[in-house]
Amino acid sequence: MDALRPCVVQVSGGEPLLREDVVEIVRAIKGGDTVPYTILVSNWSEMTEAKYGALRAAGVNQFSVSLDFPDERHDEFRAYPGLYRHLEDLIPRLAKLGHDDIVLNSCITSENLGEIEAIADRAREWGVNLCYSAYSARRTGCRDYFPGSAEQVKEIAERLDRVEARRDPTNWIVNAPTTLQATRRYFADGGAPGCKAGLRFLVVTADGWLQPCSMQFRRYSLEERGRIVSEFTARNQCDECYVSIRSYLDKSFPQLLWENVRGFLSFSGSR
Numbered sequence: 001m002d003a004l005r006p007c008v009v010q011v012s013g014g015e016p017l018l019r020e021d022v023v024e025i026v027r028a029i030k031g032g033d034t035v036p037y038t039i040l041v042s043n044w045s046e047m048t049e050a051k052y053g054a055l056r057a058a059g060v061n062q063f064s065v066s067l068d069f070p071d072e073r074h075d076e077f078r079a080y081p082g083l084y085r086h087l088e089d090l091i092p093r094l095a096k097l098g099h100d101d102i103v104l105n106s107c108i109t110s111e112n113l114g115e116i117e118a119i120a121d122r123a124r125e126w127g128v129n130l131c132y133s134a135y136s137a138r139r140t141g142c143r144d145y146f147p148g149s150a151e152q153v154k155e156i157a158e159r160l161d162r163v164e165a166r167r168d169p170t171n172w173i174v175n176a177p178t179t180l181q182a183t184r185r186y187f188a189d190g191g192a193p194g195c196k197a198g199l200r201f202l203v204v205t206a207d208g209w210l211q212p213c214s215m216q217f218r219r220y221s222l223e224e225r226g227r228i229v230s231e232f233t234a235r236n237q238c239d240e241c242y243v244s245i246r247s248y249l250d251k252s253f254p255q256l257l258w259e260n261v262r263g264f265l266s267f268s269g270s271r
Contacts, residue, residue, distance in 0.1 A: 001029060003222055004204075010039045010245065011060075012214075017046035023058045030059030037061050041105070044090070045083055052094055056101070064131070065091065067104045068112050070122040077111065088126075095127035102128040103174060105244070108183070109135040109145040113152060116159040124172055131174045132160070134183050136241035138215045146187075153188045160184065176259045179247045191239030192246075198228040198236070200249040215241060 009029050016022050022040075029038055040055060041064040052063070065087065068077045074084040095102055104126075106112070106119045116132070123130035137143040147156060160180050167173055175183075186192045198212035202225075205211060209219040212232045220228050251259075 001031065004225070006036050008039070009036045010041055010064075012041035015043060015045070016040060017042050017044070017051070023051075023054050026055060026058040026060055039064055042066070043078060043080070043083065044087055045080055047090060049090070049094065056099065061101060063102045064105045065102060065128075067106050067119060067122070068109070070115055070118045091128060092126045100129075104128055104130045105133060106130065107133045107135050108147065108156060108187075110147040110152060111145060113147050113156050113159065116156070117162055120163050120166070120173065129172055129174050131244055132180065132183065133244045133247070134186050134242040136215065136243065138238075138240040146190075148187060148190050153184070156187055157184050175247075178251070178255070178259065182247060182250075183242060186242040192242045192250075193237075193239040194250065195236055195238055195241075195246060196233060196249065197238075197246070198233040201245050202228060212236070213241075213246075 011022070011026065011029070016025075019025065026038060026040070029036065038060050039062045040060045044063075044065045055063075066078075067087065068074050069084075072084045074087075075081050091102060091104075104119070104123045106116075108116065112119075120130055135145050135147070137146050147153065160183070163173060164177060164180065182192070195213075197216060201213070203211040203214050205219070208222070210222060210225055210228060211217060211219055212228055216232070216236075216238065218232060
């Protein structure tokens with residue numbers, strides 16, 4: 001933390017809640033300060049109301065919860081029986097506490113693209129926000145889940161259009177319209193060139209090494225972090241993902257600033 005001085009940290013895995021010291025890790029990341037903005041990405045299988053409270057107190061700003069289907073099909077897809085019922089019980093109860101810090105993360109695949117609107121409905125029903133992300137075969141090695149046919153690309157665009165038409169000032173769908181448009185292009189083109197992994201974002205592994213991203217396994221020591229940009233980023237030709245982190249950090253700072261603060265600057269809108 002002292003060397004990298006990030007403004008945003010995402011704690012993920014694997015499953016970070018399996019770490020008995022996850023609260024202490026978050027507390028060390030925050031260091032008693034308001035920066036960095038800290039996101040915990042989890043399937044919530046191990047989440048409880050007490051653990052949620054402890055992690056909030058330690059400094060988690062946003063809880064990102066994976067949801068692939070709006071019903072028990074989520075259990076089969078995740079190979080975790082009973083997980084959906086656990087989420088269905090816990091998430092609405094915690095949302096009613098009013099902290100507005102829970103975001104469902106739904107990765108669009110060939111298996112669940114028909115549920116894009118239904119997942120949005122479930123997020124609204126539970127009282128939480130929703131972020132869509134795009135499946136990458138590079139993460140799993142399985143291209144069967146990549147929805148790249150002309151019919152699938154058309155269906156994704158139509159369903160995302162219908163979700164976009166239902167946006168409101170509550171920030172229920174957290175993806176910016178430009179992000180969803182780029183997600184459409186990613187599936188249509190079969191990739192997204194121009195990734196700046198290693199420069200705009202990087203991964204710190206559990207054993208202290210640095211990687212350009214979670215799907216690129218070149219490792220560098222903390223002292224070698226300058227080499228990531230010169231050896232990896234400058235030569236990187238990978239176009240195989242459009243995950244949420246990248247979708248934000250591909251944008252310029254002025255664009256990010258405009259997309260995230262314009263709602264607060266509007267005299268006619270409400271928040």
